Structures are given as C-alpha cells and as structure tokens.
Amino acid sequence: EVQLAESGGGLVQPGGSLRLSCVASGFTFSDSWMHWVRQGPGKGLVWVSQINTDGTTTTYADSVKGRFTISRDNAKNTLYLQMNSLRAEDTAVYFCVRLLSDWGQGTLLTVSS
Amino acid sequence: QAVVTQEPSLTVSPGGTVTLTCGSSTGAVTSGHHPYWFQQKPGQAPRTLIYDTINRHSWTRARFSGSLLGGKAALTLSGAQPEDEADYYCLLVYSGIWVFGGGTKLTVL
Numbered sequence: 749e750v751q752l753a754e755s756g757g758g759l760v761q762p763g764g765s766l767r768l769s770c771v772a773s774g775f776t777f778s779d780s781w782m783h784w785v786r787q788g789p790g791k792g793l794v795w796v797s798q799i800n801t802d803g804t805t806t807t808y809a810d811s812v813k814g815r816f817t818i819s820r821d822n823a824k825n826t827l828y829l830q831m832n833s834l835r836a837e838d839t840a841v842y843f844c845v846r847l848l849s850d851w852g853q854g855t856l857l858t859v860s861s
Numbered sequence: 862q863a864v865v866t867q868e869p870s871l872t873v874s875p876g877g878t879v880t881l882t883c884g885s886s887t888g889a890v891t892s893g894h895h896p897y898w899f900q901q902k903p904g905q906a907p908r909t910l911i912y913d914t915i916n917r918h919s920w921t922r923a924r925f926s927g928s929l930l931g932g933k934a935a936l937t938l939s940g941a942q943p944e945d946e947a948d949y950y951c952l953l954v955y956s957g958i959w960v961f962g963g964g965t966k967l968t969v970l
Contacts, residue, residue, distance in 0.1 A: 783959070785907075785961075792948075792950065792961060792962075792963050792964040793899070793901070793907060793950050793952075793961045793964070794961060795952065795958075795959040795960060795961055798957075798959065807957040807958055808958075809862070809958065809960075810862045810958075843906060843907070848897055848909060848912065848952065848959075849909045849912065849918065850909075851906045851907055851908070851909070852906065853906050854906060
C-alpha cells in the first residue's frame with residue numbers, strides 16, 4: 749500500500765523559512781516522479797512543484813519560483829520542499845503526491861506574524 | 862502562466878448524468894495536456910479519478926469517464942450517486958508546468 753507522510757508544517761513569520769518532508773513507503777520511491785500541491789484555507793488546489801526520479805529535473809509554479817526548492821533523497825525515501833521568503837499567501841495545506849495519483853494527507857503551513 | 866477554467870458549480874439529480882469541462886486559456890485542450898481529474902470531499906485529501914484524458918485508476922468507479930469534448934477536457938458522471946457530491950478539479954500540463962482549474966462544486970440533489 750502506497751503511503752505518503754508529510755511533516756514539517758507549522759507557524760512561520762513572513763520572510764521566514766521552513767522545510768517540509770514527505771516520507772514514502774509501499775512503492776519504489778526512486779522510480780516515481782513526485783509533486784507538491786497546496787491548498788489554501790477554503791480555496792482550490794494549486795500545483796507547486798515536481799521532481800524527476802533522480803532529482804536532476806525540477807519545475808515550479810510561477811508563484812513559488814525562486815523561493816521554493818524541491819529535492820529528494822532516494823536512499824531515505826524522502827521528498828523535501830525548502831521554502832524561503834515565505835508570504836501570507838503561502839499559507840496552505842501542502843500535499844505530497846506520487847505520479848499525480850497517490851496523495852498524502854498533507855501538512856499545514858501558516859505564515860503569520 | 863495559463864489559466865484553466867471549470868464550471869464553478871453544477872447540480873445533478875440522483876441517477877442522472879452530468880459533464881464537467883476543463884478549458885484552457887491557450888486554446889483547445891488536447892491529449893498533449895495530459896488531463897487529470899480529481900475528486901475532493903470535505904476534510905479529505907484529493908483522490909485521482911482520471912489520468913491522461915481517459916484512463917481510470919483501479920479505484921475509480923466505472924460511472925466516471927474522461928474525454929475530450931469541443932476543445933475541452935471533460936469528466937462525465939453517468940448515474941450519479943449521493944456520495945459523488947464533492948469538489949472536482951482538472952489539471953493540465955504546459956511544457957512541464959502543471960496548472961489546476963478552479964474546481965467544480967458538484968451537488969447531487
């Protein structure tokens with residue numbers, strides 16, 4: 749059974765940084781493209797970023813480009829999202845998604861002073 | 862960045878058929894946009910229903926089908942059930958950048 753467990757969310761001040769993690773199990777992590785998707789409170793889904801199997805290819809939504817960095821450690825079956833220069837509009841539940849098919853339960857990031 | 866458009870809300874009667882659509886600000890939606898469809902119920906993570914335009918996952922009920930229709934991606938629900946009441950999102954790709962539609966709130970009433 750595919751399992752994706754996000755962690756690392758919390759309360760951060762505007763301009764701050766945070767790193768989200770997603771530990772994967774139940775499948776061959778190193779064979780799967782991975783994504784981060786977010787959802788603001790009461791809002792729709794927003795695609796954030798994707799990474800290929802070996803971490804050499806990454807793409808980002810315009811809204812986070814230059815501030816967020818996606819990465820992975822295939823030895824640890826873990827996906828990361830490093831978030832810098834955080835803004836109030838980054839407040840959301842962040843989901844880790846395998847192949848746009850299997851979803852984690854999400855971790856909540858709140859950016860507020 | 863492209864804008865993906867969906868109907869904000871639709872209503873279907875139990876047992877009825879409804880089609881949700883997904884359009885693109887750049888022109889016609891094609892198979893090259895690799896349309897996905899997701900269902901999300903309140904308080905839950907999204908669930909992927911359709912990938913690459915027409916393909917169902919093993920967990921997707923047969924009453925859901927995907928297609929291209931009139932220059933848009935489409936999700937058709939045939940024989941709606943009360944448990945199908947949810948938000949539905951489409952997703953398209955543009956040269957490696959994925960963009961969600963704003964979502965359709967489907968009411969079964």
